[in-house]
Amino acid sequence: MAKNTASSTTAPDTAWLGRGRHPGPEPEQDVRRNLIALKAAGVLDDFLDLDPVEAARATVLHPRDEAADPGPSARRLFEARWRVADDVTVRAQLTTYDPEGRRKEGEGVTWVLAAEAEQPWDARWPSPATMFWPDSDQVPWDHDTVPDVRLRTTNQLPKDDDELxxxxxxxxxxxxxxxxxxxxxxxxxxxxxxxxxxxxxPGLRHRVVEHRGTPEQAQIADFAMKRELGVRMPRGGAVVLPTAQGPEYDAERFTVRSVFLDGSEPAELLDRIKEFAALPRPLPADAERALTRLRQGWHLLTPDEELAHAQNMVTKYAEALDAMTKSRDLYREAAEAANAALAEVTGGDAAAQPAAPGSAKAGGSPLGALTKAFGRFREPKK
Known part of the structure; x- marks a missing residue:
């Protein structure tokens, strides 16, 4: 199982990040079908289906560093661009990965999704997950990397205490x-x-996993949560769980004493979930890398963006060429000065001649002459 190592970077409020598993036989084909359908329907502006090796390859026009490489276990990389309210552009990458080590039966393919908008993320916007994955119960893309846990449904707590x-x-x-x-x-x-x-x-729906405890699990769930997480499980209530590298957590604040499971909207619990989701939190290290790849390894440019990028690269190369030219000129001047100094201390001969008596006093030492020559190229003292 992938470990979460926190970075020192706080998750930006413009980003949407997710990681899960698809245990089905053709996860990439499910993504392709959905992208094609959404583009045809006008939901997506455009999308790309890329080989990870090709996606990470640098060119003269598009130089890329190691941050753009999704790694050796990457299977496929997809990019999509769409617009939300008031013409806000969202860019997103979904990368599928083979599992670490030998693949176990039912383990499936891991996916990592990073999306970023031009403005702070609004939970009312469409979920980036369903821009890539079909929003259908027939496609099991919504498994968490934690075994036996899924989005879009309720997950019964294990009955065994150790397993719980x-x-x-x-x-x-x-x-x-x-x-x-x-x-x-x-x-x-x-x-x-x-x-x-x-x-x-919609923008929060695929970021929340719900666990359910049966009536007879009240005590065992309360004991396990108190021991592992320092929170209590109220009978007939709910708790938003803390995260190991998450924001400062107030257990009382994120505990709801009573939740009516009668099909009505649990307003208080929903408010607590939204509040917790909005708190600043450090990015997991893998999430930070995914966000960096999105920003530095983006391929799906519009024609205007392509033109602006090309003009920017031309400017950079021109500046680099100018700097090289100036460096060459300075090197030539320094070489000429060195030759002049050498000629001065050797009397113009190619090989150094024995110094005449008293010449050191008259012209100074050879080292002094060289120092004087090169001193012309030193920056003036400030």
């Missing part, structure tokens, strides 16, 4: 998503089994 504690640890330390635990005071009907994420705005 392991699940809590993994979700708060390894996952990029926000996690909420809801305790069922009584077994809900079909309406109450509906995940609370359906009430969240």
């Amino acid at each position: 504690r392991r699940r809590l640890r993994d979700c708060t330390r390894e996952s990029w998503f926000l996690h909420v635990v809801v305790h069922e005071a009584m077994t809900p009907d079909a309406k109450g089994q509906q995940p609370i994420s359906t009430f969240l705005p």
Whole structure:
């Protein structure tokens, strides 16, 4: 399982980041079909389907450093561009990866998605996940990297105490998503089994994982959460879980004492989730790299952006050539000065001649002559 190592960079409010798994047989084909359909429908401005090796290759017009390389385990890289409210452009990259080590049955392909808008992210905007993945229950793209945990549904807490504690640890330390635990005071009907994420705005819906505890799990869930995370599980209530590298956490603030699972909108819980999601938090190291690749390794330029980029590169190369020319001229002048100094101390002969008696006093030492010659090229003292 991928580890979350926090960086010192705070997640920008313009970004949307996600990481999950697709256990199906053809994840890239699912992405292609969705991108083609959304472009045909006018939802996307454009998209690219790239080989990771080609995407990382540098050219004269598009020099790239190591930050643009998604790594050796990358399978495919997709880019998409679309516009949201008031013509705000969103750029996004989705990269699929082979699992680390030998692939286990059902492990699937890992995906990393980084999106960034020209303005601070608005949760009412469409989810970047469904710009790449079909918003259909038939396509299982929504698995977390934590085993047996999914978005878009409710996840029952394990009944075994050790397994429950392991699940809590993994979700708060390894996952990029926000996690909420809801305790069922009584077994809900079909309406109450509906995940609370359906009430969240689109841009937040695919960032939240919901866990459910059965009525008889009240004590075991409370004990496990208190021991592992320092939070309490109220009977018939809910808790937004802290994250290992997350923002400063107020357990009381993000605990809701009562949640009615009758199909109605749990307004208080939704407010707490939105509040927690809006807090500044450090980027996981892998998320920071994904965001850097998006910014520095972007390929899907508009014609105007291509022209501006080409003009900028021409300017940079012209400046570099000018600097090289000046450096060459300075080198030539220094060489001429050195030759003149050498001629001065050798009397004009190619080989140094024995110094005449008293010549050191008259003309100074050879070292002094060279120092005097090169001193002309020193920068004046400030």
